[in-house]
Amino acid sequence: MRISAKGRYGLAAMVYLVNAQESLKCVTVAKVAEDLGVSKIYLEQVFAMLKKGGLVFSVKGANGGYQLSRSGEKITVYDVVKVIESSLFETGLPMLSEKAAPLESTLNTRVWEELDRTTEVCLTNIRLLDLAQEATKLRAECEFMYYI
Numbered sequence: 361m362r363i364s365a366k367g368r369y370g371l372a373a374m375v376y377l378v379n380a381q382e383s384l385k386c387v388t389v390a391k392v393a394e395d396l397g398v399s400k401i402y403l404e405q406v407f408a409m410l411k412k413g414g415l416v417f418s419v420k421g422a423n424g425g426y427q428l429s430r431s432g433e434k435i436t437v438y439d440v441v442k443v444i445e446s447s448l449f450e451t452g453l454p455m456l457s458e459k460a461a462p463l464e465s466t467l468n469t470r471v472w473e474e475l476d477r478t479t480e481v482c483l484t485n486i487r488l489l490d491l492a493q494e495a496t497k498l499r500a501e502c503e504f505m506y507y508i
Contacts, residue, residue, distance in 0.1 A: 363445060369398050370406045370444040371437060371491075374415065378432030378492035386418075386425030406444065413443030432492055438483035 373392050380387045389407055393400035407426055410416045415435060416426045428435065441448065452472065456464045 363441065363448075365402070366406050366409070367441055367445045369396070369403060370410060371440050372396055372398075373403060373406060374410065374428070374435065374440050375432075375488055375491045375495060377416065377426065377428050378488045379496065381428050381432060386423060386427055388425040391425070409444050410440070413439075415439060415443060428488075432489035433487055435488045436484045437486040437488070437491070438480055440488075441483055 373396065376392055376396060377387060389403050390400055393403045396403075407416065407418075411418060411426075415429055417429050418424065418426050454461075454464055
C-alpha cells in the first residue's frame with residue numbers, strides 16, 4: 361500500500377498539532393511547515409482537507425491558526441488517512457468480464473474487502489496521542505548532552 365505525500369504530511373501535521381494542543385495555542389501552517397521541513401503551499405492544501413474532514417478547525421486573526429477539533433486521544437491514524445486518502449477505501453468497479461463474476465466476487469470478499477477491514481482495524485488502533493508521545497520520547501533520547 362502506498363500513502364501519498366499528502367497523506368504522510370497530513371499525519372505528521374496532525375501529530376504535530378497534538379503537541380501544540382497542550383499549550384492551547386493555534387498553530388499556523390507556516391510554523392508547521394517550517395518545523396516539519398515541508399512545503400507551506402502543499403501543507404495548506406492538506407490542512408484544507410483536514411478542515412473539510414472535521415479533524416481541525418481554524419481561527420482567524422493575529423493569533424490565529426489551526427487546532428485539533430478533538431483531543432489526540434480521540435483521533436486515530438485511520439481518521440486522518442480516510443480524510444486525505446479517500447480513494448484508498450473506495451469500492452472498486454468490477455474488473456473482470458461477466459463470465460468471471462464468481463471469481464470477481466471471490467476476490468472482492470476474500471482479498472479486497474478483507475484487506476480493507478484489516479487496514480482499518482490496524483489504523484484505528486493507533487491514536488495520534490500515542491504517536492506524539494513516542495516521538496517526544498525519541499526526541500528526548502536524542503537530546504542528551506555529553507560533556508567530557
